[in-house]
Amino acid sequence: MTFPTFVSTELDPRARGKELGAARRAAVAANFAGYADLFAAAGARASRVRAWGERALDSSAAWAPRLAEEIAGIASGAGLEPWQVAVVNARTEILAAVDATGEGECSTSVVLPEDGEAPRTVQTWDWHDHLRDAPMLWELEPFPGHVVRTFTETGALAKIGVNTAGLGIHFNLLRHRSDHDAIGVPVHLIARRILDEAATVEEAAALARSATVSASTVITVVTARAAASIEISPAGVAVVPSGPDGVLQHCNHFLDPALAEEERHSSDRPTTYERLRHLNAHVTELSAADPTTRARAMLSHAPGSAPVCAHPDLTQPIHQRWETLATIALDLPAARLRVHRGGPCRVAEETWQVFQ
Template identity: 60%
Template sequence: MTIPVHTSREPSPSAQGRALGAAWRAELTRTAASYVDLFAAHGVRGGQVRDWGAAALAATRDWAPGIADEIEGVAAGAGLEPWLLGALNGRTEILAAAAVGGEGECSTSVALPGGGVTPRTVQTWDWHDTLADVMLLRDLEVRPGLRVCTFTEFGIAAKIGVNSAGLGLHFNVLRHASDHPGIGVPVHVVARRILAETSTVEEAVAVARSARLSASSVLTVVTADAASCLELSPAGVAELPAVDGNLLHTNHFLDPVLAPGERTVAAESSTAARLAELRARTSALNAQDRTDRATALLVHGPDGAPLCAHADPALPPHTRWASLATISIDVAARRIDVHEGGPCRVSADTWQSLSAKETL
């Protein structure tokens, strides 16, 4: 299988959304139903999903009206209620509002060799195995002369990606005591606005700090000559620099001010063990070849921390986790490379690539 690709060149956000919605109506309907089921499994049902989805869309409209136009366009094109698309984009906020914990998610490495050498990145995208069919690659022109290529999910504005200005972004979920049910700007919308509007780490930080958040995540922003992990939470945004030329992050706060509010429970999450595995593998994660970097993540739960996660079929569906994709970004080439599946199945021939390289 390959991950579906959608290209957007329509003249407005609304038109781009409508075209995407019409082209992928069945997939969007299925994705929305899958998330409604996931929310219900965590005790969030019916009217509450509708209210929180509408709130996520309203927060998006206040902060990023063009992105809200696109989201509403997707709903119109697919024949779905706008609040459902709000709930998809706000799925992190809805799960945070419900205080959902558990294992997962992703593991990210960015190596900064210096000396003019392009940063070398790789991450897993770990999520529920029941949502393996929600992945989408988008190539969109966000304004004349600026393109964004992003790995995301059907109906979600952006996730991991790169723009034609040479800025890349990786994405991991976090959980913080300050997360709350007063739904704010979705972190996926923050990611999209960074990809659509910024070309430097400093600009990305300013965008992130301007959003009213209700849930937490870490966005690792990378350019040719700089990189930083931006830990986002309702309590504030922390900027973490590289240590010894490496940026490594899993799913717990590292900033000393925000870390005391950590909500991930060590007894149910492998995040600390996965970070330790990344730190032990920095030499391999500095490899020039993307396949070699992905292979450096090849460690399973029984052999250590599950950098390459496989779902346990004995668990209920809403508690199962798997590495559904392995992703690398080349900011010099303005390219995102995606392998469908975990590191244990990657080879030189299993990558899908999208390039946003285009003169600004």
């Protein structure tokens, strides 16, 4: 069981988008339809979703014209309207706008070894189980000689990934009381610009601070010698560095003290704290050079323990069902991803899909 892959050959943003949209036409359309169903289940009218998609497109064009062109290209290739592909990229913002709540979401661990060896990273990616076929692996060259490889949802410009400048990112959802429905720059586009343009934590943080957002997220940035979680919200951006021991772990609540004062997950998703305690208790295994050992350290099921590895409750409506759809480790020296389709409970040496 592997995720589909696509390697872009076009350097021009619109042409690159059109190439992807044409090659994965059915998948882009299915992903938009899946999100339309999710938004409807969460209480959003179709006309409102369209308006939010159009606003996301405007926000994207103002902040990142090249990426807005790429979205338009994907739409053209897939036979959709640009606002529909913008909806896929702005799904975090739309869910914040409808004030969607529920358990689930991602857990991330990064360890910078004291001996200077490559960073050891791993994360679970939890999402709604009816969207389990949404992800893909995408390689692109946004600028000559600069390669980006990302695990993302088909039609979305980036999520978790690495670049050949030696930088990688993990991605977790956050919720903050400042989140609002005046759709700003989609956080998935911030992730993409970081992969396209940044080689350091400082450059990544500057890009995040330059965007006006309406929803919250955390992008954990890793380089050979540094790691920091860039917590993004409409109320501001905070950079949380790794500790003196080189350990940096993040789930779905703010770690910055000021931003944490207006935290939403403390009531909406209290298991985020249990998951972080699980990661803290397994630092030794999460420091291992072997990605399978790191992934297995994430194995924990509810009830009775932190649900790091999530399985859907099929008695719940689609917007309240969560599944660990992928387990992902970054290999910065090789600029590659190791991806397992599913949760840590099924990881084995032979189940890794290496994308390079």
